[in-house]
Amino acid sequence: MLLHGRLSELCIFLQAMFVFACCFSDIESGPIATSGSVQPNGDRFKLEGRAIVPGVKTQDWISSARVTVEGEEYIGFMRTDGSFVVNDVPSGSYVVEVISPGYKFEAVRVDITSKGKMRARLVNFIKTSEVIRQPYPLQLRSSGPHTYFMKRETWGWTDFLMNPMVLMMVLPLLIIVLLPKVVNTNDPEMRKEMEQSMNMLNPNPELPDVSEFMTKLFSGSKSSSNKAVGGSKASGRPAVKRR
């Protein structure tokens, strides 16, 4: 343990000695120029689509939503009717996503050929060449609000009662309470039978019963302790006298 502590201490010491400061050396991990720089006369196309959140008015969600193409490479905004256009997109293959903090949308991959032909398909990052066609212009339907929160484990009576431990305790209790009422104990034959079964359950009659032992201990402790105190007093006095 000591060794351990010292080791880590030394490590820290050395680490501190050699200070890592990634500061004013000429490294700047700033924005890196995207490969698709602005071509003055290059072919640029527009991506069209419409997003729908079922049961929600468009004005309630469009002000916080936007359309991103391949991260933030191209950005489009939602029109007041829920449709969108992303202008100035060169040919290529892009993941188009409607981003809204409130509602969930599936991402779609859109391929644009150099002639401007469009194709939309499901995003599959593992089998990238797999094509499952989607409608174009894009029709994006929200699958509901995002689930950001975990449910708290709430405490209810039913949870408590349905707990297996509780069930295991409650059922024997019921049996103990109810059985004597069902079975007539005044019947001498019955009593005999029960005694027999009890004897069978308790193989060693010599062993003291735990409950009895406990009751004895608690009820008898007061008096015995009192006695003990008295005894000590009694024995203490003669000792004083003797001196």
Next chain:
Amino acid sequence: MAKLTSLFVILLSFFCISEAVFEDQVGKFDWRQQYVGKTLFAHFESNTQSSKKMFVATDKNIFASFNSRTGDLLWRHVDKTGPEGSIDILLLHGQDALMVVGDGRLLRSWDTNIGGLNWEAVLDTGSFQAACFVAIQDTVKLVAVLKKAAISLHYLSNGHQKWVENLPDSDAVQYQAVYSGGEEEVYVLGVVPNSHLTIIAYSLEDGEIIKQRSVEASWLSSIESSCVVVGQGVLMCVDPATLALYTLPIQAEETPEFSQILLQSLDLEVFPGFQPVLVSSQPHPARSPLSEFFLQLGPDHHVLLQLNADGYTIAPLRDFQPAFLVSFATTGKKTVAAVMTPKNETVSCPLGGVSPCSGWCLALWCVVSPCGVSPCGVSPPQLYVHAFLKKDDSVGYRVLVQTQDHALTFIQQPGRVVWTREEALADVVTMEMVDLPLTGTQAELEGEFGKKADGLFPMVLKRLSSQVTLLQAWLAHLWKLFYEARKPRSQVKNEVTIETLSRDEFNLQKMMVMVTASGKLFGIDSKSGSILWKHYLENVQPNAAFKLIVQRTTAHFPHPPQCTLLIKDKDTGLATLHVFNPIFGRKSHIALPALPRPILQSLLLPVIDQDYAKVLLLVDDQYKVTAFPSTKNVLQQLQEMASSIFFYLIRSDQGNLSGFRLRKDLSTERIWEVVLPTEVQKIVAVKGKRPNEHVHSQGRVMGDRSVLYKYLNPNLLAVVTESTDTHPERAFVGVFLVDGVTGRIIHEAVQRKARGPVHFVHSENWVVYEYWNTKSRRNEFSVLELFEGTELYNSTVFSSLDRPHLPQVLQQTYIFPSPITTMEATLTEKGITSRHLLVGLPSGAILSLPKMFLDPRRPEVVTEHSREENLIPYAPEMPIRTEWFINYNQTVARVKGIYTAPSGLESTCLVVAYGLDIYQTRVYPSKQFDVLKDDYDYVLISSVLFALFFATMISKRLAQVKLLNRAWR
């Protein structure tokens, strides 16, 4: 089948392990502040007193709407960064806001009511010059956009182009202004610098050139900076050379040249060396502009002038000095001119001086500057006035002032500040979290333990007295609680001020020191997010680089904590130091070292001087070292330790990585050099490990009970390179692990068919990096983990100089289904808690990804051992679950950095994400194992306890009765 079920079980267990936010915790430990940046254009909604909305377009390419009563954001649209998303102009007409974006790339129309887009039109190529509304028969129906070589007209209703015309002779003539006064024509004004002015009138109907003429103007170089249109279409220009005003009616063909009015003849004098500026106003696009206009003659001198009806003569109306800013605003038929004067200056500023009314009235109001001249010293560069008609038909106004330190202030009529937004925080460059100081009593208690024992009896007395003071404090706290409980909730306000700041029980509340690109420093309380202090550094260049260093923490009472900000000019490389107290923001008066040479590197040593301040070493371009503070004590310590102080330098332009050692005389010696040829690859980033990071366990216990020891080299550097060839087939990303002391390359990983941007985290014995796979067009995460093996070479001390064996390196790669913007790892006090990666996504979410998912030992085939080690079976795709978003729907736009800091609780890590917004929260990577959770059910536990207690009492009584009965039997 068995495999599947085991997978399911394991996944389920992880589902339980990974944390999430509970709905009732919203806003309990976290807060978000949204910013927009420096305002370029601002407009107010229709001119009634009850209108609340205002619209701004900013230099961060953001179009946003505020509630003008509170300054809260109503909605915000974040466009692309850089010139492609830059906003050239913002015009407002009724409900529609018109915007030209990306140097004339797009024309957008927004519905300002709901914050949605009406339409977006692509404009022809060519750089943007000017735009204005065009009215046909008193209704605004069109917008004219002037580009370098063309003019186009678009319908306001749907964005369709009415017509587009090429401008004649656009190579020679610089077309700079477009004017429409409600007639059937639209005028384009162009200039051939120092030669002549060209005026072209286009027909609104079909874009035909109606007339075209050129006027001799050898003094004119730019229309934009020196000309405005006033009155009935009269072009008014000012020439600083001849000190004269020139007027020219635009429509009238009979006047062939400018008429000159010398400023002297108006008794006006220009401040020496000042370029005079004209300010005019066109209240409605269907009407001609006002004939009144302002002429700025000096930095604080404005004159209100009026063009007489004849169009040639000018009458001065009023002189304003001192006056910083002037602006016009119109409501109904009344126009207000606002003049901003410094505080406590008596200016003849009669309210409501009205000019002869001829349909338009001119009323003058003076705005008192929110800060006087000298104390804030910040000259406000922009003024926006919101004028509105009150119920009694008089004009009221509110004023929005944008100051140089990027603060946006909204002022009510009597000069009362309604709200202030610190928009400098939209561009945080770097930050640190500093512990709050202890209160006086706390410090006293702490002091008791530090001192040497002075006898048993005094110690006992001291102990008792401190207990009494604690009791007193507790009673006072109880009394306060009781007192406040009686008050209505609205009155109870926990105002945080600098005076009441003190450390809490678990050190969860800290001071966030934020450095912004504008050179303004902020101290923010991490619990509430309120700004406790701000300090504006005025002489900071806009392209400066900053580094914030905590030299002395709050732990050394009575020495105040000390932060040092290193500001380096990127062009010259010269650096300056700003030393301040991070709790109060005050500048410390410490003798600063002279730094005459450019600084290459700075390093903070663990060496402390007699005042407990850590020593900062600055290396200049001649490899000379300057120490700060540089007292005798420090220099002596440095001499003793010089042989064990190493540092590294990177020159990415030369692909050069070199290591140095300090000599006793504070000169340096190069000991190693690694060259990565710049023709093939360039160094993108270098990261070491965080100095305040602790690693708790030295190894990992494997399934067969053996231990795999981690390779914990504190001197390890992760160097990331990118290929210069960007072709998707040949591009690659390289990761080099270099020992910073010896220069030994420990490991080298090359990812083919990959390109940046690379984001990476280097911590403990692992490096996680993310790149773009050009072949499969997806983002991938790769993890490198270094292990020493099953035996440690030297378990007592780690030395870079004595490590003969290279570590074993394990690597695994995963698909990540989203691009990322930044990445950081959680950090806790002792490093016992498991680590999570905090990943900023472009959607603004911050994902808390357990490091367990990025473990190169994840097996493809599940075995008994791997199950025992709790390894998740390998799956190629990394999951993104919205439950792992630590900021739920409080998205942080354009996350630029994530700062993590340990708290006093081992389970808790403080997180600040900054970008356009600032978001602060706490994360518990292994759940809260060291404190009771906030949903701990005290009621249930206490009720069960009480129930048991009573049950024992009752059963005891029953047992006694039973015993008695039995005895009687």
